[in-house]
Amino acid sequence: MNTTIAMGCALVDGQDFIYESVKVVRGFESRTVSKKESLGWELVSQTPASMGRVELRFRKKKQRISKKSMIIAGSVLGCLALIIGVGAVLEDSTDDEPAGESLSGTEAPSASVPSLVEQRAEEKAPDRSLSEMKEAETSVRALTVDSDxxxxxxxxxxxxxxxxxxxxxxxxxxxxxxxxxxxxxxxxxxxxxxxxxxxxxxxxxxxxxxxxxxxxxxxxxxxxxxxxxxxxxxxxxxxxxxxxxxxxxxxxxxxxxxxxxxxxxxxxx
Missing domain, CATH: 2.40.50.140 (Nucleic acid-binding proteins)
Known part of the structure; x- marks a missing residue:
């Protein structure tokens, strides 16, 4: 079964919705609808598509972030920034001391703490890069009726x-x-x-x-x-x-x- 997804966002009755269109083989509609509804989606429309398939259109309320959550997140980031700043000051103070000595008998941190944005970028980048490299390599190596x-x-x-x-x-x-x-x-x-x-x-x-x-x-x-x-x-x-x-x-x-x-x-x- 071929599944094609298209998403968007619109304001309906004061609520934000995200929309998703799914193309399924005719006869498998109920199975797909049940699966999507279990994930919180609502069936909006059902229309015939090409090659014996049916296009199902779903929608789901877009989650909003409350002001309280935003304030808490801002506080956490603020505390993290303060910790990084203090760490930098302590590292500078340690650099001015004679070799072999450290502030209050502790060693200064060897590297600054990466930001949340940098950490998330490092977590996501390898998967995306490997996937793109594999796809490109396969495309170059594949022999076709036109090339061979x-x-x-x-x-x-x-x-x-x-x-x-x-x-x-x-x-x-x-x-x-x-x-x-x-x-x-x-x-x-x-x-x-x-x-x-x-x-x-x-x-x-x-x-x-x-x-x-x-x-x-x-x-x-x-x-x-x-x-x-x-x-x-x-x-x-x-x-x-x-x-x-x-x-x-x-x-x-x-x-x-x-x-x-x-x-x-x-x-x-």
Missing amino acids: KRVAELMATTQDCGPLVAQFAKDYRGKIIKFDAAVWALNKHDDYHTRYDILVSYGGFTEEGISGPNFQFRDVSPTLDLHFGAEDVPDSIGVGDELTITAEVKEFEEESCLFLLEPVATSFR
């Missing part, structure tokens, strides 16, 4: 179990490929209830002009292991969903004619 001749030949072949497919899997093992695909089958892996074997094929969900191997993601969680973007994580996926897949080439099983892939990134088309 053999990838184009693979997707164009009608012999999904022929020597061309087997040789490609052997030569390109460990490399990253990117292509448009559609989900053709989704079966539970062994006796698991949340892990699946997902069969995908190059192109759209149509019987006309099907080509390329029988690609499979084996033993995966559809909502976790396919690595959807943060704003595109679905509650579920199903047969007929059309995706853009970035994956690592694993191996080709000649006996089952399945071309195994390891998912790297997935998005809905």
Whole structure:
């Protein structure tokens, strides 16, 4: 299921609301509404969308910060600033003393205390940087039908179990490929209830002009292991969903004619 979120803020009857639009596969509306309502959202409207999906629009009251909370927060920051200032003065006084001596027998602090803004920036920066670096690296490494001749030949072949497919899997093992695909089958892996074997094929969900191997993601969680973007994580996926897949080439099983892939990134088309 493709989930697209849009948010905004408006004043209604003296209350601030934030709005969120969610696109879900038709038939999963009630599940999504129940989940959102449990988080405090209110369903505003429900309208048909493209490709068998429904757009649900929710709203929720925007939390306000009371004056009392603002005063307390200001007092805390003021105390922190005072402590930092005193620490700086003590450090300057210590610098004027002879080597090996310190004020009142204690050592001066070795570094100033970072501000709350600096601390929060340091906490958030690594995750964002790593995510951006990984995305950029994947984009550069991914081979497509436009950038690689053999990838184009693979997707164009009608012999999904022929020597061309087997040789490609052997030569390109460990490399990253990117292509448009559609989900053709989704079966539970062994006796698991949340892990699946997902069969995908190059192109759209149509019987006309099907080509390329029988690609499979084996033993995966559809909502976790396919690595959807943060704003595109679905509650579920199903047969007929059309995706853009970035994956690592694993191996080709000649006996089952399945071309195994390891998912790297997935998005809905």
